[in-house]
Amino acid sequence: MFAVYAAEIGLREPLRGLRQGERPAPRPRPGWSRIDVRAAALNHHDLWSLRGVGLTPDRLPMILGTDAAGVDEDGNEVIVYPVIGLTGHGLAPGEPRSILTEHHQGTFAEHISVPTWNLVPKPPGLSFAEAACLPTAWLTAYRMLFTKSGVRAGGSVLVQGAGGGVATAAIVLGKAAGLRVFATSRDETRRRRAVELGAVEALAPGQRLPQQVDAVIETVGAATWSHSVKSLRRGGTLVISGATSGDRPAHAELTRIFYREINVVGSTVATKDELEGLLSFCATTGVRPVIDQLLPLDRAHEGFARMDSGEHFGKVVFRLGAAPG
Structure with missing residues (x-):
């Protein structure tokens, strides 16, 4: 599957460690679901990962991205809550809690796998691109x-x-x-x-x-x-x-x-309940995320460079497949 990933970290020019190309698709895992990603949003966390913060060389290559919205195996439109194992769901004994891209492959890919508990229904009034902005x-x-x-x-x-x-x-x-x-x-x-x-x-x-x-x-x-x-x-x-x-x-x-x-x-890790509260707030008030750029995933380097320069206003979002709706 096509993905955008960190191949090297801690370089003087961090974006030189960013790669795009084929990576193995996620394997089935009990209690986890596979998601066909339709949109994924960029965060400063992804730039920090390239700088080596929260990510170590032994975990490379690591697909980046903590935010995504897509379609699960049953055809449901979902948003991914990015904290894996906040209450123990989906983890093996002794496996540490983490955010996507720290121990588990991230969302800048055609397909991802997360614990089924981490999926939240996407409200019909939000596009995939808008929904992908919300979890971080x-x-x-x-x-x-x-x-x-x-x-x-x-x-x-x-x-x-x-x-x-x-x-x-x-x-x-x-x-x-x-x-x-x-x-x-x-x-x-x-x-x-x-x-x-x-x-x-x-x-x-x-x-x-x-x-x-x-x-x-x-x-x-x-x-x-x-x-x-x-x-x-x-x-x-x-x-x-x-x-x-x-x-x-x-x-x-x-x-x-x-x-x-x-x-x-x-203030650091928000809860899944708070994500559901945010979705309810958006539905009630009609507010929508501010999107600076919506780019195809194969132009991810352009989005990373824009965030790194500080020129963006709002979210940089990557789309996959058909235009997010």
Whole structure:
């Protein structure tokens, strides 16, 4: 089967380790299902895998991709929840829990195999391309906003780094939930697009907000950390799930954090129940993922390069077979 995979990792130019071509199709395994992939979305996790984060040379070659939507063996349209073994489903004794591409082959392939428990019905109102955007970036944003931040309708939130998959999702979801959303970006065009998505205002990094907010959605890390802390009201919550600019800020802001009683909350693996909640939210509100590019899988290198450059706004999605519907 055709697939896109990591053949080498940790190179000075990580994309040189990316390959495409024939790989063995998944073998039947009790309690697992084979999925014909129709669409698969790119995440920063895939770039980090090429850099050797979470992936070791002994597991190569590894098909990349954590997100997918497709059709199972019974003809059902499904979305893949990418955490294998969160509650033990589908794992042999002693087999570790992981996310796809760490121990099990990923979704950038014509066919994949996952535990049957990991399949969630795809709502008919979502295209395969839209559905493929949800299980990682959009689900991360959903968990940060609605499970971790504590913000409710009428509250306010700052989303750092508008443009990435999690940040664009947080803007759209926050707006749909009745939140007052602010955003930041270094790029004027991205700030304008953030407002078009529903932010009440988009500012340059470090620029003072018109008001202090109830929560900050932080995925940028070191570059925006101080601004995030200073933007919070007393007792506000900073939710962090990434550090694309590095994890060692110049100033930890410890005095401000304890004096203003700021909550710092980490957010990582979302649950299957939260994915089902996200799907219900999309169906109820009509919100849809922001897709930057929809490319055939054989142009995956182009999509990786676009994400690596930081030029994308929203999700890069790969399609397989007929155009996703």
